[in-house]
Amino acid sequence: KAGVTQTPRYLIKTRGQQVTLSCSPISGHRSVSWYQQTPGQGLQFLFEYFSETQRNKGNFPGRFSGRQFSNSRSEMNVSTLELGDSALYLCASGADGTGELFFGEGSRLTVL
Amino acid sequence: KQEVTQIPAALSVPEGENLVLNCSFTDSAIYNLQWFRQDPGKGLTSLLLIQSSQREQTSGRLNASLDKSSGRSTLYIAASQPGDSATYLCAVRASLGGATNKLIFGTGTLLAVQP
Numbered sequence: 285k286a287g288v289t290q291t292p293r294y295l296i297k298t299r300g301q302q303v304t305l306s307c308s309p310i311s312g313h314r315s316v317s318w319y320q321q322t323p324g325q326g327l328q329f330l331f332e333y334f335s336e337t338q339r340n341k342g343n344f345p346g347r348f349s350g351r352q353f354s355n356s357r358s359e360m361n362v363s364t365l366e367l368g369d370s371a372l373y374l375c376a377s378g379a380d381g382t383g384e385l386f387f388g389e390g391s392r393l394t395v396l
Numbered sequence: 397k398q399e400v401t402q403i404p405a406a407l408s409v410p411e412g413e414n415l416v417l418n419c420s421f422t423d424s425a426i427y428n429l430q431w432f433r434q435d436p437g438k439g440l441t442s443l444l445l446i447q448s449s450q451r452e453q454t455s456g457r458l459n460a461s462l463d464k465s466s467g468r469s470t471l472y473i474a475a476s477q478p479g480d481s482a483t484y485l486c487a488v489r490a491s492l493g494g495a496t497n498k499l500i501f502g503t504g505t506l507l508a509v510q511p
Contacts, residue, residue, distance in 0.1 A: 385497060
């Protein structure tokens with residue numbers, strides 16, 4: 285059974301640009317959530333989607349957005365990038381029933 | 397507001413030792429608690445999931461316990477090996493009738509097992 289797939293794994297952008305990250309959850313999982321990990325703030329919840337609907341949202345500015353498609357794949361977008369957006373962005377796929385979360389390898393974003 | 401704390405922040409032990417990692421949370425109204433490991437530059441690997449109604453879970457050399465009333469969980473690693481070296485994170489999921497997969501993470505314990 286394939287795990288959670290995130291693309292791209294690494295990317296470098298400059299301030300002011302925008303970026304789109306993609307996440308394919310484990311087959312059969314309807315929930316996808318996104319987290320930002322930085323050395324200073326640790327792991328912080330961005331948002332969560334379930335069956336194409338945003339179910340929960342963290343305390344991030346509106347520059348951070350996401351969506352989920354009918355096949356459960358999810359994308360997150362960050363517009364007008366700032367230096368502080370440099371981080372590891374992790375996607376998690378949630379199993380119905382147990383609620384166990386499985387994470388992908390992450391997308392490492394560097395903003396110059 | 398739920399806060400999760402992990403002690404110690406870093407731990408170095410010789411190979412073969414048994415060790416305990418601690419996790420505490422401020423709000424006992426949790427749905428479940430999950431332990432993860434993270435290798436440098438990698439994603440999170442799920443180790444153990446404890447539902448709020450459970451007291452402990454075991455997988456191989458790992459045993460995790462949960463005491464909701466005191467807001468504590470421990471991860472016990474038996475006979476540690478150099479391959480266990482990683483950052484260990486605990487995370488709690490709020491009790492909202494299961495209507496969220498939002499996790500609140502601790503800051504992690506960096507474990508180094510010396511050969």
